[in-house]
Amino acid sequence: MDEHQQRLTSYLAAFIDELVGNGVDEVVISPxxxxxxxxxxFTHHPGVKTYINVDERSAAFFGLGIAKAKKKPVAILCTSGTAAANYYPAVIEARYAKVPLIVLTADRPHELREVGAPQAINQLDLYGRHVKWSVDMALPESSPGILQYAKASAARGAGLSLSAPAGPVHFNFPIREPLIPSLDEELFSNTRSEKRVVGGVRGLSSEMRDNLISVLREKQKGLIICGPGLDPAAINSIMDFAEHHGLPIFADPLSQLRSGDHSKVNVIEAYDAFLKIEEVKKVFRPELIIRFGAMPVSKPLTLFLKGLSDVPYWVVSGGEEWQDPIAKATDFIYCDEKLFCMDLKTGSANKESGWLQQWKSINDIARNILQTGDQPWNEGKAVKQLIEQLPDGASIFASNSMPIRDIDTFFFNREGGVSVHANRGANGIDGVVSTALGMSTGNTPMYLLIGDLAFFHDLNGLLVAKKYGLDINIVVMNNNGGGIFSFLPQASDGTYFEELFGTPMDLDFSSAAAFYGAHYSLVREESEFSDALKNAEQHEGIKIIEVLTNREENVANHRKLWNFVSQEIAGKLKGNAL
Amino acid sequence: MDEHQQRLTSYLAAFIDELVGNGVDEVVISPxxxxxxxxxxFTHHPGVKTYINVDERSAAFFGLGIAKAKKKPVAILCTSGTAAANYYPAVIEARYAKVPLIVLTADRPHELREVGAPQAINQLDLYGRHVKWSVDMALPESSPGILQYAKASAARGAGLSLSAPAGPVHFNFPIREPLIPSLDEELFSNTRSEKRVVGGVRGLSSEMRDNLISVLREKQKGLIICGPGLDPAAINSIMDFAEHHGLPIFADPLSQLRSGDHSKVNVIEAYDAFLKIEEVKKVFRPELIIRFGAMPVSKPLTLFLKGLSDVPYWVVSGGEEWQDPIAKATDFIYCDEKLFCMDLKTGSANKESGWLQQWKSINDIARNILQTGDQPWNEGKAVKQLIEQLPDGASIFASNSMPIRDIDTFFFNREGGVSVHANRGANGIDGVVSTALGMSTGNTPMYLLIGDLAFFHDLNGLLVAKKYGLDINIVVMNNNGGGIFSFLPQASDGTYFEELFGTPMDLDFSSAAAFYGAHYSLVREESEFSDALKNAEQHEGIKIIEVLTNREENVANHRKLWNFVSQEIAGKLKGNAL
Structure with a gap:
């Protein structure tokens, strides 16, 4: 081992070993x-699981998916040049969705920067404001001080990626040729870390607590909103808090409150349907809003909140965030969600008030119609059927655009634990397949609900599933284009609509299935869907169920169902039957 | 038309109209x-050609390809969020390859920024140091002053994208809902621009010129190197300059000097083969190097230049660049290449010196062996055959990694104009299919030579070809993985090699062809290739010719051929037969 190789090996091994010691034990490598x-x-380290993923865009989303599923930082590694730029969409999603990601990019050494060397671009701060920390590492050296620096950087990056709000961290490594480390010696310490970060959680001082409790006492008609990305460890405490104060919880499907072992007595899930009704919004006026997590998917809920005035609106989060797209929040409470709920589960209880009961009644009516109402076969009905057939313990990943909205409508409270996921940091339709596949490594039966556009966008993601025999059931709603646009104002004036927004692709996904060695079935009508789902469960690997739907019918059917809910509830409200 | 719609319409129409007036008349839109x-x-503008491309990564490379083919700025347009981040690889390629690109991203208005609004990310300076200019535009207004500002920004951006060195410019547009402009009125001025940029070119002062001429007179054994990205308008002047001074030109295939109507008397094209020979490097010692364009692809040429000492090395470029990866350049001459050659075609001519003749003799021997030598069927031979069969007027786009190197070896001087292209800004293997398709809109028969990894990486790019019936002949060298790594030191120590670098994907591209409605043929042996090429020419649309090759054999065959060249030339040098 010459001096160069010795420096290269000891420096990079120290960094990697310390990363692993701090819990970063899976890495997605693009060659x-x-x-x-x-x-x-990384491959040589006995404590590391590696995945090879040749398309860096998919690779980064795949790493993001693993990190989401396992709630730990995951590393992604690529070479210099535009390879690293392909990580950008997933890095941004990780930032906004608060997912810990350790982004490792190799770079040319300083003397080859900005001089026209091949495959060399300026990689300093490559991800701009979208990473929590970006470090241009020193060139490899092997003095004790520099090995300590490498280890400290690794531990610090891993810790930072996890501290609230979690997010991506970028290390750029300049490396000189020759590029071969020595793998002969004892390089790793069996994952015993030298340094670690213990991230404390924020609580309330007694003065803060007393202030908040006095508001809670005064404003009895409170409403809890649970959005995507709240701390799963807080769920039971939120439930206890809500029960104690008799508060309804409007729970987004991504809050994970609609399913699981916890009590769901206070959980209201059909608000997206009944908050479309003007009468409901007039009659039910909350005096206090308390939100955990990001804003829910539901647009009617957003409009409802936007219509309130002079109502205290608390946004509780463990990190210093400002999540208030409708500018209605009055108090940003930077406090661990669990501690907040435990601290405020005190004072006079409110259990017997009619407030919660009213919401539950109206929710029951709406849910009942959505659940049992007569609907023609369409995307909504298919989603409802898919959810009903999901086995306990399954995960469902919803693409953005229509799938997550249909899940919001048709995912009702259930006992068996089914977790619901999506990329709601930046709500992109990119990288969805890869993120779901990354999550599938968490060993729960994985279902992906996705439209044809988003599926096409990340088809490349399927290669890693083929390579590693990952198991996934993919339901593709093929309405031949951008279905969500049919719900937007763009559709009403038809000029250039189909060309710019409908974007029919006329793709037959059976050949894509063949390309990736996937099991494929086509669903043309209602009777075929249930069997297709059951059939997919009998197979291993990639299962693609392509459901042919129609954009115009879909819009009409959705609107019909919502109208039916409106009429029923508006009628009962008029007759004082609630 | 309400006030909002009036502001929105007049402001954006003014910007677009001025862009069009400044030559930006093609736009690639992602829905x-x-x-x-x-x-x-854009769609409504009578002077604009639009393309819809749903995958933003491919869309940006497609726009880059159009700009490369037509040597004019092309606009790309996408929505807010990670969509815009998908542009990053192509934006970086555009920066380093000096391609004018107008990047347009839609954004949320200021009150919806950084507050957790859906699909909203921080888009300010999204592309960091990789654009020439990044503007966060004002919100739409319709006062005359603001319409002037919109027009000035458009003209300035278009001008800046073209001025040396050309490159990408980014406009970020915050836009409020409702998002529908009025298309009823007279919005456009028939592409008459109000403002325009006239970019001057840099010349030499008489003092500078005299200095350089005196060096030219003193150092008679000069060598001209023409790399990728030199100004095509300078080619004839470079030829005249070289002829006048009796200087050989080592011409990279991407310099466009190896083919076309100009004289090729001084053009040496087989240097990659004969500069592998130590004896050649010892015997032929240039006294002066003059380079136009970026560093050529050839590694032996790089090593040859690196081995020179105390030799003046001029790098001539029209913009202020520092393209010197081997740190051997002595003079950076910021001057238009054409003006430089015209100004310095003076002083005593050197036509009869043996210097040029020696290089030509050795070049003839090397080319002759490469051209006619007996080779087993392999990637190199296939590339040679492909080049021989290219019709005059065709364009060939070479992927990075092995294809561009094989083209360097086997593309010999020819009369009929065949232009050679590649993404050599950052040398990525991403976006290659899309760039070639973008170039195919330039109406020359288009051939793409690509490996299986790069082809897979940008398969999505084919959708635009299907949609618009673009015509392209794609030769996929399928060696089942990363062929170039077999040439690198990583291959010699086999540990983890196949897993990390070989990355076999075991893909059968016939199903991918079916997915995109492409004409497909499989070539397993030599006898099938020529017919497959001829057959492809008979069809329209996407034609995929998959050539199955073997990585190990390919390395062995390449090395064998190079050894043969070495032996022949070394022998002649020893016998003084040159």
Whole structure:
């Protein structure tokens, strides 16, 4: 081992070993030359699970999916140049969805920067404001001080990626040729970390608490809103808090409150349907809003909140965020959600008030119609059927655009634990397949609900599933284009609509299935769907169920169902039958 | 038309109209909601050609390809969020390859920024240091002053994208709902621009010229190197300059000097083969190097230049660049290449010196062996055959990694104009299919030579070809993985090699062809290739010719051929037969 190889090996091994010691034990590698020493050392580390994913855009979303499923930082590694730029969409999603991600890019050494060297771009701050920390690492050296620096950087990055709000951290590694480390010696310490970060949680001082409790006492008609991204460890405390104060919880499907072992007595899930009704919004006026997590998907809920005035609106989050798209929040409470609920589960209880009961009644009516109402076969009905057939313990990943909205409508409270996921950081339709596949490594039966556009966008993501035999059931709603646009004002004036927004692709996904060795079935009508789902469960690997639907009918059917809910509830309200 | 719609319409129409007036008359649109008014107004403009491309990564490379083919700025338009981040790889390629690109991203208005609004990310300076200019535009207004500002920004951006060195410019447009402009009125001025940029070119002062001429007189054994990206308008002047001074030109295939109507008397094209020979490098010692364009692809040429000492090395470029990866350049001459050559075609001519003749003799031997030598069927031979069969007037786009290197070896001087292209800004293997398709809109027969990894990476790019019936012949060298790594030191120590670098994907591209409605043929042996090429020419649309090759054999065959060249030339040098 020459001096160069010795420096290269000890420096990068120290960094990797400390990363692993701090819990970063899965890495998604995209092949390349400059990243060779890092790739080899990760692969050589006995405590690391590696995945190879040749398309860096998919690779980054795949890493994001693993991190989401396992709630730990995951590393992604690529070579220099535009390879690293392909990570950008997933890095941004990780930032906004608060997912810990360790982004490792190999770079040319300083003397080859900005001089026209091949595959060399300016990689300093490559991800701009979208990472929590970006470090241009020193060139490899092997003095004790520099090895400490490498270890400290790894521990610090891993810790930072996890501290609230969690997010991506970027390390750029300049590396000189030759790029081959020595794998002969004892390089790793069996994942015993030298340094670690213990991230404390924020609580309320007694003065803060007393202030908040006095408001709670005064404003008895409170409403809890649980959005995507709230801390899963807080769920039971939120339930206890809500029960104690007799508060209804409007729970977004991504809050994970609609399903699981916890009590769901206070959980209201059909608000998207009944908050479309003007009478409801007039009659039910909350005096206090308390939100955990991001804003829910539901547009009617957003409009309802927007219509309130002079109502205290608390946004509780563990990190210093400002999540208030409708500018209605009055108090930003930076406090761990669980501690907040435990601290405020005190004072006079409110259990017997009619407030909660009224919401539950109206919710029951809406849910009952959505659940049992007579509907023609369409996307909504298919989603409802899919959810009903999901086995306990399954995960369902919903693409953005229509799928997450249909899940919001048709995912009702259930006992068996089914977790619901989506990329709601930046709500992109990119990387959805890869993120779901990353999550599928968490060993729960995985279902992906996705439209044809988003499925097409990340078809490349399927290669990793083929390579590693990952198991996933993909339901593709093929309405031949951008279905959601048919719900927007763009559709009413037809000029250029089909060309710019409908964007029919006329793709037959059976050949894509063949390309990736997937099991494929086509669903043309209602009777075929249930069997197709059951059939997919009998197979292993990638299962694609393509459901042919129609954009115009879909809009009409959705609107019909919502109208029916409106009429029923408006009628009961008029007759004082609630 | 209400006030909002009036502001929205007049402001965005003014911007677009001025862009068009400044030559930006093609736009690649990726569907989205926030970008609706820009998309509608572009589509409505009578002077604009629009393309719809749903995957933003491919869309941006497609736009880059159009700009490369037509040597004019092309606009790309997408919605807010990660959609815009998908542009990043192509934006970076445009920066380093000096391609004018107008990047238009729609954004939420200021009150919806950084507050957790859906599909809203921080888009300010989204592309960091990789654009020449990034503007966060004002919100739509319709006062005369603001319409002037919109027009000035458009003209300035278009001008800046073209001025040396050309590159990408980014406009971020915050837009409020409702997003529908009025298309009823007279909005456009028939593409008469109000403002325009006239970019001057840099010349030499007489003092500078005299200095350079005196060096030219003193150092008679000069060598001209023409790399990728030199100004095509300078080619004839470079030829005249070289002829006048009796200087050989080492011409990279991407310099466009190896083919076309100009004289090729001084053009040496087989240097990659003969500069592998130590004896050649010892015997032929240039006294002066003059380079136009970026560093050529050839590694032996790079090593040859690196081995020179105390040799003046001029790098001539029209913009202020520092393209010197081997740190051997002595003079950076910021001057238009054509003006430089015209100014310095003076002083004593050097036509009869043996210097040029020696290089030509050795070049003839090397080319002759490469051209006629007996080779087993392999990737190199296939590339040679492909080039021989290219019709005059065709364009060939070479992917990075092995294809561009094989083209460097086997593309010999020819009369009929065949232009050679590649993405050599950042040398990525991403976006290659889309860039070639973008170039195919330039109406020359288009051939793409690509490996299986790069082809897979940008398969999505084919959708635009299907949609618009673009015509392209794609030769996929399928060696089942990353062929170039077999040439690198990583291959010699086999540990983890196949897993990390070989990355076999075991893909059968016939199903991918079916998915995109492409004409497909499989070539397993030599006898099938020529017919497959001829057959492809008989069809329209996407034609995929998959050539199955073997990585190990390919390395062995390449090395064998190079050895043969070495032996022949080394022998002649020893016998003084040159």
């Amino acid at each position: 390349g030359s400059r990243s060779t020493p890092l790739a080899l050392l | 989205g909601s926030r970008s609706t008014p820009l998309a509608l107004l």
